[in-house]
Amino acid sequence: MKIEEFTLERIQSLYENTVEYNLSDSGVHPYSLRELLSPEQQNALLDVELGYGWTNGKVELRQAIANLHPNRTPDHVIVTNGSAEANFLLVMSVLEPGDELVVFVPNYLQIWGWARAIGVTVKEVLLREELGWIPDLDDVRKAVSGRTKMMTVCNPNNPTGSVLPRETMDGLVAIARHHGIYLHADEVYKGAELDQDEPPSFADLYEKAIITSGLSKAMALPGLRIGWLVGPVEEIYASWQRKDYTSITTGAVSEFVAEIAVQPGKRQEILSRSKKILRENLALLQRWVNANGDLFSFVPPKAGGMAFIRYAMPVNSTELVHRLREERGIMLLPGDVYGLDRHIRIGVGAPAHHLETGLERLADFVRSDLK
Known part of the structure; x- marks a missing residue:
């Protein structure tokens, strides 16, 4: 049986742990067990066979x-x-x-x-x-x-x-x-x-x-x-x-x-936390897109941990993503993995300071280094 490369997962597997700012994740910043479980539940966990x-x-x-x-x-x-x-x-x-x-x-x-x-x-x-x-x-x-x-x-x-x-x-x-x-x-x-x-x-x-x-x-x-x-x-x-x-x-x-x-x-407690993080980060991303509207645009997501951004630069999305990773330490996903070039996927579930710094580096790269 011949299996085509699952390019999305291959790119993430190779590079997501090698960069300073990973904005390729599509989920929400994860819990620790200490945050999630009560002290009683933590103790009960120790007795699980x-x-x-x-x-x-x-x-x-x-x-x-x-x-x-x-x-x-x-x-x-x-x-x-x-x-x-x-x-x-x-x-x-x-x-x-x-x-x-x-x-x-x-x-x-x-x-x-x-x-x-x-x-x-x-x-x-x-x-x-x-x-x-x-x-x-x-x-x-x-x-x-x-x-x-x-x-x-x-x-x-x-x-x-x-x-x-x-x-x-x-x-x-x-x-x-x-x-x-x-x-x-x-x-x-x-x-x-x-x-x-x-x-x-x-x-x-x-x-x-x-x-x-x-x-x-x-x-x-x-x-x-x-x-x-x-x-x-x-x-x-x-x-x-x-x-x-x-x-x-x-x-x-x-x-x-x-x-x-x-x-x-x-479940509702967890989802409320997720939506709070996502709403705040989406507002941050919207401000960034507005400030860079000559280069980026998007249909704001209505759910989930990511946004699909269209860009105006004449460069292939895979090339753009690899240059960002190699030159600025930022990990994104190229639209190519979805069959849609001239797009990038940006995760909005990371801590806000992480997202904000990554977006700043992205904008600076596009305006100063992308030739």
Whole structure:
């Protein structure tokens, strides 16, 4: 099997720990265990036995995740090592060679890459920048065919931070239901909406929806490596069978902490912290864009830990990002990894002083050193 390079992750893996100012992250500045847990919970953590648990996830944790959705049980949930494993298990459980997959782009392209590797035909539907990075439903209808097995969308979106309006969500459900296909939604940024209430999950709108979520992005706990799938029982069981071939189980310590984090009160506490950080940093970024409006512009994100910035300089985005890293110690992501040159992705979940200094270096580089 030939797998195309996952360029986004390859660039980050190579360089994100080598720079002074890493602005490539798409999540929120993480908690420490001391910040997250009460003294009583910290003591209880010391008594966790480091053995194997349930290979599909601790029952109590799966129940806590199921409780986030109406009428769900632990059998509708599988816990995974991060949302990346969840996405992999989804592809291997639902798709087969010769199937057709509709992917909304720009997007986090892990599912796109795995599907192509196993012989799935991938069709792309563009999110339209002029619509605020929202798809045109007519484009979706034209893309879906009799061979389509699944649509996959990232909502809130990576990299643009757009949030699908409820009418668009309902429209996608109607198209999926009409064709009897799966509708997958990556919802790892759900809960980090900045100017609206948290919308429903696709899992709550459609009987053949499968959602990926986890604790790495909106929940600011990437080091736990806890993700999950929620979907129909049969498909979740199939993903469990495939997990026997991958990581077997998640870590006991991570599951203990995750069960605390997904309780409704604690979850809202974490999301409130995330939104406070993101709102303040987005205001900082907006001021910076305004001050450099001859060179940069963007559709302000409505959720999540990043912004997708269009720039006016006549330079390739990958070249720009590598020069910034080598000459100014700043790490960004190039629009090339999403198939959209003349854009860069900037994380807005870092501490404000970190973001501010990185942006200053970026502006200075573009105005003084970029030839």
